[in-house]
Amino acid sequence: MLRFRLLSVPFLSPKAQITCSSLAIPRSRLRSQMGSAYTTSSHPSKLLFRQLFEKESSTYTYLLADASHPEKPALLVDPVDKTIDRDLSLVKDLGLKLIYAINTHVHADHVTGTGLIKSKLPGVKSVISKASNAKADLLIEPGDKIQFGDLFLEVRATPGHTLGCITYVTGDGPNQPQPRMAFTGDALLIRGCGRTDFQGGSSEQLYKSVHSQARTFTQYIFTLPKDTFLYPAHDYKGFT
Numbered sequence: 001m002l003r004f005r006l007l008s009v010p011f012l013s014p015k016a017q018i019t020c021s022s023l024a025i026p027r028s029r030l031r032s033q034m035g036s037a038y039t040t041s042s043h044p045s046k047l048l049f050r051q052l053f054e055k056e057s058s059t060y061t062y063l064l065a066d067a068s069h070p071e072k073p074a075l076l077v078d079p080v081d082k083t084i085d086r087d088l089s090l091v092k093d094l095g096l097k098l099i100y101a102i103n104t105h106v107h108a109d110h111v112t113g114t115g116l117i118k119s120k121l122p123g124v125k126s127v128i129s130k131a132s133n134a135k136a137d138l139l140i141e142p143g144d145k146i147q148f149g150d151l152f153l154e155v156r157a158t159p160g161h162t163l164g165c166i167t168y169v170t171g172d173g174p175n176q177p178q179p180r181m182a183f184t185g186d187a188l189l190i191r192g193c194g195r196t197d198f199q200g201g202s203s204e205q206l207y208k209s210v211h212s213q214a215r216t217f218t219q220y221i222f223t224l225p226k227d228t229f230l231y232p233a234h235d236y237k238g239f240t
Contacts, residue, residue: 046066046067046068047064047065047066047067047151047170047177048063048064048065048066048067048072048074048094048096049062049063049064049065049181050062050063050090051063051231052083052086052087052090053235054080054082054083056082057080058235059078059080059233060078060231060232060233060235061076061077061078061079061080061083061087061113062076062077062078062183062231063075063076063077063087063090063091063096064077064148064151064153065094065096065148065149066148066149066150066151068149068150069149069150071097071149072094072095072096072097072149073096073097073099073148073149074091074094074096074097074098074099074148075098075099075100075101075102075146075148075153076091076098076100076101076102076113076117077102077103077104077168077183078102078103078104078112078183078185078233079101079112079113079114079117080112080113081112081113081115081116082113083113084113084116084117084120087113087117088117088120088121098117098121098124099123099124099125099148100124100125100126100127100138100146100148101113101114101117101118101124101125101126101127102126102127102128102146102153102168103126103127103128103132103134103136104165104166104167104168104183104184104185104186104187104233105128105129105132105162105164105165105166105185105186106128106132106134106162106164114126114136125137125138126138127140127146128140128164129141129155129157129164129165129166130164131157131159131163131164132162132163132164133163133164134164140155140166141155141157142155142156142157142166143155145171146168150175151170151171151175151176151177152170152171152176153168153169153170153171153183154168154169154170154171154172155168156168156169156182156221157209158184158185158187158188158206158209158210158221159200159205159206159209162186162198162200163200164200165185165186165187165209166185167182167183167184167185167187167188167221168182168183169181169182169183169224169228170182179225179227179228179229180224180225180227180228180229181228181229181230181231182221182224182228182229182230182231183231183233184221184230184231184232184233185232185233186232186233187206187209187210187221188210188221188230188232189232189233189235190232190235190237190239191237191239209221210222
């Protein structure tokens, strides 16, 4: 069974959310961890990992970096505009070099922080899927890899919440994090999923993105290795 791996946060007031009971999502196995250095299967490389939270939109932002690389290159997944100062302060405190600000999809419940990040750190590149029809420095497609140091994320298309939703999965290899990690955005939440009634959403497509047994770049969540940890974009109901 795939597992959610989340830090403990205070209870959150429930927000309106269209859940997908038809997805039959398994009961989450929640763990509390500070995630400072995520050990890989080969000791020379280590993933530095932080999970951050924005309360108003109940959004998780994830910081990943190759801590063993001389430049300590880092990226932020789904940054929120209201917490950019906090996120960049953490990057600085940890001695990291932020190179990418990446999004899993075009967000309707909050404003992405990528524009603000670029205004403060012009060298950072914004990243989003080409299918989203949004603007970014890098428009990625299924099968692409986002390299940071000796580590990388694989791009998997998981449409349904929006047409351009993607899931980022840590790489498979001797120097990559084990167990693998998947950042699912709104495609798969805790005991639910993102709503499908706007931005090109499709409940049928989302079901396929989560459940399909086809090992392709387009439908790939429940076909990941069973020890994979899942990191969603939100916790609207205080399950963590």
